[in-house]
């Protein structure tokens with residue numbers, strides 16, 4: 092089993108890692124947010140760059156990336172531009188998505204990058220990440236429903252085949268047994284197919300149990316909110332840490 096190690100954070104080993112999103116709209120808000128979320132001692136911070144007002148200005152994006160890096164170091168930084176079709180804040184075209192990701196990777200201000208499975212030229216982006224020494228968290232989100240177990244496992248396997256260091260999927264439950272489907276898919280992926288860390292979650296209030304207990308079934312990290320949640324069902328990172336601690340006391 093491959094472990095993803097960034098300084099003293101080892102994803103895929105020990106207790107699940109807590110990832111806290113940064114949702115600020117500009118540098119000033121982001122710096123304030125960083126001060127606040129540091130109190131929750133996140134293992135990893137995710138910059139949700141689709142929230143940035145000036146996301147279409149590459150110079151601003153690159154400068155903001157290094158400002159965040161300096162304020163956070165040594166906490167590992169995950170860069171995410173979440174597309175609108177997968178629940179993100181802003182619509183950009185495929186060409187700009189790739190250009191944005193490649194520019195940010197070249198700054199070396201980040202440790203991990205989110206690459207959506209269904210974006211165009213995934214292989215090209217993954218290649219650029221490998222060339223820059225940045226870990227790929229490949230992702231897929233379904234805000235409408237929970238696909239069948241076989242489909243969830245297929246998507247996670249496809250991410251692994253495409254060179255993701257960490258495959259990730261977030262799905263929406265309509266009924267409580269949809270959460271079981273997600274957890275069952277997680278367990279099958281982890282025990283039969285995965286040779287690396289994976290991250291899975293079921294969203295909204297019905298899915299909260301998956302964010303707390305996901306590691307029992309094979310998920311290696313979980314998202315907890317800082318100042319603002321980035322998806323439905325995220326609970327505050329401090330509370331999440333306590334609950335995960337309870338699951339790991341015996």
Ligand SMILES: O=C1C[C@@](O)(C(=O)O)C[C@@H](O)[C@@H]1O
Nearest residue numbers: 112171230261294314321322
């Ligand atoms: O992919 C994910 C997972 C997520 O959607 C969640 O449900 O916690 C939150 C996003 O910020 C992150 O990029």
